[in-house]
Amino acid sequence: MQSSPLLENLIESLRCLPGVGPKSAQRMAYHLLQRNRSGGMELARSLTAAMSQIGHCQHCRTFTEEDSCNICNNPRRQSSGLLCVVEQPSDIQAIEQTGQFSGRYFVLMGHLSPLDGIGPKEIGLDLLHKRLQNEKFTEVILATNPTVEGDATANYIAELCVEQGIKVSRIAHGIPVGGELEMVDGTTLTHSFLGRREIHY
Amino acid sequence: MQSSPLLENLIESLRCLPGVGPKSAQRMAYHLLQRNRSGGMELARSLTAAMSQIGHCQHCRTFTEEDSCNICNNPRRQSSGLLCVVEQPSDIQAIEQTGQFSGRYFVLMGHLSPLDGIGPKEIGLDLLHKRLQNEKFTEVILATNPTVEGDATANYIAELCVEQGIKVSRIAHGIPVGGELEMVDGTTLTHSFLGRREIHY
Known part of the structure; x- marks a missing residue:
């Protein structure tokens, strides 16, 4: 039993964000209410502007x-x-x-x-x-x-x-810079052999 | 260089949420714009109502x-x-x-x-x-x-x-249910000895 329907709504709405589950949503809602109401209002304004105006x-x-x-x-x-x-x-x-x-x-x-x-x-x-x-x-x-x-x-x-x-x-496919040959998968290694470049002195 | 000031604002505003850094904020903003604009608008409404009305x-x-x-x-x-x-x-x-x-x-x-x-x-x-x-x-x-x-x-x-x-x-302090004695820290173990309860048959 939540003490406030508005708080329940907020927690539910926050779950539309990717990677935010019930626990994180609750933590976010309490954080905004307790420590950063102006940030929450600013976020609401940015969301409204972005969702309605960005094409x-x-x-x-x-x-x-x-x-x-x-x-x-x-x-x-x-x-x-x-x-x-x-x-x-x-x-x-x-x-x-x-x-x-x-x-x-x-x-x-x-x-x-x-x-x-x-x-x-x-x-x-x-x-x-x-x-x-x-x-x-x-x-x-x-x-x-x-x-x-x-x-x-x-x-x-x-x-x-x-x-x-x-x-x-x-764009070239191959071994990421800083990566180790041993750890790279076969397909990437194949790409990096096929895409080899001659070294010119 | 972002293509849109409104998008930049949204990404910046999302960072007021706890645990959301620049990369997550960007991912959230793109997710809402691309897949869930109505969810974004709903979140904006919930935020405005909660931030202004909850006391x-x-x-x-x-x-x-x-x-x-x-x-x-x-x-x-x-x-x-x-x-x-x-x-x-x-x-x-x-x-x-x-x-x-x-x-x-x-x-x-x-x-x-x-x-x-x-x-x-x-x-x-x-x-x-x-x-x-x-x-x-x-x-x-x-x-x-x-x-x-x-x-x-x-x-x-x-x-x-x-x-x-x-x-x-x-409220009682002691070993969490399902925990192992070996893994519990000393202070907790002390608490659980001091708070022991006699077993009555």
Whole structure:
């Protein structure tokens, strides 16, 4: 028997967050009520604004509250001629943190998965196709995940690029830096042998 | 560079939750945006209602949006004559789940800690004192945590009860059920020897 229906509601609602079970939800609710009510109010405002106003960029499909995102609007990135195709908006975040890529992105928001009814249209490949035709890309880099579905999606997009005569590449798969050969699985090791590079002196 | 200031705000705000770092906050934000916007809106509403409307019960100081909580209002509990003193509202939850206690509660919202400026008044002992004088309790059960501060707080309250001629008890400390003697720390084992009970046939 909880002493307060509003508190029960809050605990129940917090469980919509990934990785939050009944115990964590209870801990979060008590923490906010006891120590950080202003933080809780601020979170409520941020949630309302984000959930109601954030849509997708009309060029790259990432999350943004504008028609077109910061990255697509950046003239320096527009002139680079590079397009990186990723599965999720969070992948952009990860790539941006490396500081190695200065082109634009295209976010599939998933991968091809015919059994789940996710075909080329559902992951925005019609929009990508149009962009490949209308904009002048010098190279398309496929950075989908190294899974069966990610590879299949990459192959499909590679064909689209070849049709348009655009250079296309796939990010390298191999042993993670700092990893040990002994601990790496066979498929990764195979990839790292197939993807070996000659050393030039 | 995030593609959206609203998304950045949301990720920053989510970090007010206990145990949520930058990576979890990002995962939560993307999860809500991608898969559960209605859940996010519901969470925002629950947060606003809880943060602005939940106060403290005027009798037991637990969280409630009413003047007086469900437990304090329950006539069956009022007639039991038992009062259990706990440190946190979440302790009530834990005790209620055992189904072993049918009296009322008093929530200190902390424990005595003179070095942090938390004296008897800060943990509501003036209110407790008045209740001990005005209501007819047959027994006060001290269920503060078995820490130095919790024990000190329990002793302080025990004196108040003795002054009023009210029977007072402390919950038992000892080896957890299902635990192994070998793995239990010395202080707990000492407690469990001091608190031993004679077996009657």
